Amino acid sequence: MLIDHPLLGPRDASEFIYMGDAKLLNRPNWKSQNSKTKFLDYGYLRKNPAGVHKELWYHEQGDRSWLLVTRNTVTHEILKVELARDTKGK
Amino acid sequence: MKYSGFKVLWEGLKGNTGWKPLWRNPDPKKNYDIIIVGGGGHGLATAYYLAEKFKITNIAVVEKGWLGSGNIGRNTTIIRSNYLLPQNQPFYEFSLKLWENLEQELNYNSMVSQRGVLNIFHSDSQRDAFVRRGNAMLMSGADASLLGVDALKKLVPFLDFQNSRFPIKGALWQPRGGTVRHDAVAWGYAKEADSRGVDIIENCETTNFLIKNGRCYGVETTKGVIKSKKVGVCVAGSSSQVMGKIGINLPIESHVLQAFVSEGLKPVIPGVITFGAGHFYVSQSNKGGLVFGGDIDGYNSYAQRGNLPVIEDVCEGGVALMPMIGRARLLRTWGGIMDMSMDGSPIIDKTKIRNLYFNGGWCYGGFKATPASGFCYAHLLATDKPYNDAKDFLFNRFERGRLIDEKGQGNQPNLH
Numbered sequence: 001m002l003i004d005h006p007l008l009g010p011r012d013a014s015e016f017i018y019m020g021d022a023k024l025l026n027r028p029n030w031k032s033q034n035s036k037t038k039f040l041d042y043g044y045l046r047k048n049p050a051g052v053h054k055e056l057w058y059h060e061q062g063d064r065s066w067l068l069v070t071r072n073t074v075t076h077e078i079l080k081v082e083l084a085r086d087t088k089g090k
Numbered sequence: 091m092k093y094s095g096f097k098v099l100w101e102g103l104k105g106n107t108g109w110k111p112l113w114r115n116p117d118p119k120k121n122y123d124i125i126i127v128g129g130g131g132h133g134l135a136t137a138y139y140l141a142e143k144f145k146i147t148n149i150a151v152v153e154k155g156w157l158g159s160g161n162i163g164r165n166t167t168i169i170r171s172n173y174l175l176p177q178n179q180p181f182y183e184f185s186l187k188l189w190e191n192l193e194q195e196l197n198y199n200s201m202v203s204q205r206g207v208l209n210i211f212h213s214d215s216q217r218d219a220f221v222r223r224g225n226a227m228l229m230s231g232a233d234a235s236l237l238g239v240d241a242l243k244k245l246v247p248f249l250d251f252q253n254s255r256f257p258i259k260g261a262l263w264q265p266r267g268g269t270v271r272h273d274a275v276a277w278g279y280a281k282e283a284d285s286r287g288v289d290i291i292e293n294c295e296t297t298n299f300l301i302k303n304g305r306c307y308g309v310e311t312t313k314g315v316i317k318s319k320k321v322g323v324c325v326a327g328s329s330s331q332v333m334g335k336i337g338i339n340l341p342i343e344s345h346v347l348q349a350f351v352s353e354g355l356k357p358v359i360p361g362v363i364t365f366g367a368g369h370f371y372v373s374q375s376n377k378g379g380l381v382f383g384g385d386i387d388g389y390n391s392y393a394q395r396g397n398l399p400v401i402e403d404v405c406e407g408g409v410a411l412m413p414m415i416g417r418a419r420l421l422r423t424w425g426g427i428m429d430m431s432m433d434g435s436p437i438i439d440k441t442k443i444r445n446l447y448f449n450g451g452w453c454y455g456g457f458k459a460t461p462a463s464g465f466c467y468a469h470l471l472a473t474d475k476p477y478n479d480a481k482d483f484l485f486n487r488f489e490r491g492r493l494i495d496e497k498g499q500g501n502q503p504n505l506h
Binding site for chain 2: 001012013014018019020021036040041043044045046047048049050053055071073074075076
């Protein structure tokens, strides 16, 4: 797979470390109500879709940026690549 | 149908005209006591043990494709019980004991071949870890011994003992480990379940569950509605898809694992060998092909095919361990979808929906677990209580912080 890095252009996926579902960007507030349930969901439960999946890739063998990649898990087609820092909180 | 040496001879004389299909091809009835969703190794084993040990025979196994079309037909066929943790090791030893008696019990030649499993180590600290693991194995009643370089050289003289980066220091040896003809496991369980009255319904996809007041009372399928008192889901890589139909998120990611087979070679590899410095394991099939594998690709996938970097990595591991295979040609590669759980260990448990049960999260270790998984799931379905050797494989271990994490990697499925 080639990941079209927003700053560096197309890079081989093997330069990256895969960190899974992009829900990890939205860490629950530990002071919120039901924070125990929210952290169980955050830490362990995944939608794991067959189809479009938003996920985090870390460019360890490159510029060490975190990318938010939208990819189809059935075809391995990469639909969109963004810098995670540009999307946080959106 | 009973198999025997005499029957083989007799059929040979009759031109093999007397063999019959191993299972019927029934239409689904309207009602069952138990429906098993997923006709793979684990689902068929569950149906068999329900019928044989728990005397429940009004069962349907519904399978989306053809019988055994998933991971039971895609794995690298290794059986072993060389785990470390007390929640895991007795379960896998129970499984190995069931394997040892499987052919007699099913009257079916699944070619259980206990040629031994070697885990090679390359450093002092790795040796210490394997000593600890070997002791854990012995405590569960399994067999294990530590081999030094001299003993290892007698068994497998072709390894690269003097490798300058990863010199071989010895191995953990489980003589009772080995390989099994994987498809025959599915066929054998199907034959014996069917002969006890279990309906195996192929090409019948489960499209939804029938749920009322928090209770499950059947499934909707592409062959119509089928009702039952209990439903057991057992669908490996499709777990999240199936449970997602009723909004249950699982502690599971689906990943692709590739497997490989070389062209047929003369007998050279005596048992199963695993590389301690990279991820590579190999055995030789009865047809002569080297059957090997390594890491999962590492990203969520339902594609049943992987990518080239992992093929390169696995082959590099193989050549580093045994340079002699460098000129063997790769014949085939394929991929299967693994239900990678958050701690690398499986789940056999009830769900929050009453009468709906779940078995999954086997990561890429599900094949060796097939008999015990079927037995323990059957126990849970029949009695509503977990079987003792599987009593820790519960959903709530994640919220209770009681993870069963063999490698200590944390909640990162692609590292298990």
